[in-house]
Amino acid sequence: MDNNKRYYFHGDIIEQGKYFCARCDLKVDISHYYEFVHNADDVGDEDIKRFWSMQKAGVPKGYFRPKDAENYIE
Numbered sequence: 001m002d003n004n005k006r007y008y009f010h011g012d013i014i015e016q017g018k019y020f021c022a023r024c025d026l027k028v029d030i031s032h033y034y035e036f037v038h039n040a041d042d043v044g045d046e047d048i049k050r051f052w053s054m055q056k057a058g059v060p061k062g063y064f065r066p067k068d069a070e071n072y073i074e
């Protein structure tokens, strides 16, 4: 049943010390978020605003995200 792929929000922890960057679509170290303009607080960053609104809309069909998923932003 590979229908249910894990869906990562921007900032979700993938594994110990590794996080998902929705902007770059990469598994990154925590320092990645501070090296670039990657903060949801940065209202000038259209990409991140778009990612956050997508995330608020929920997880796409065929994917799942645990309710207790860890995210560095939260």
Ligand SMILES: [Zn+2]
Residues within 6 Å of the ligand: 021, 022, 023, 024, 025, 028, 032, 036, 038
């Ligand atoms: Zn990034």
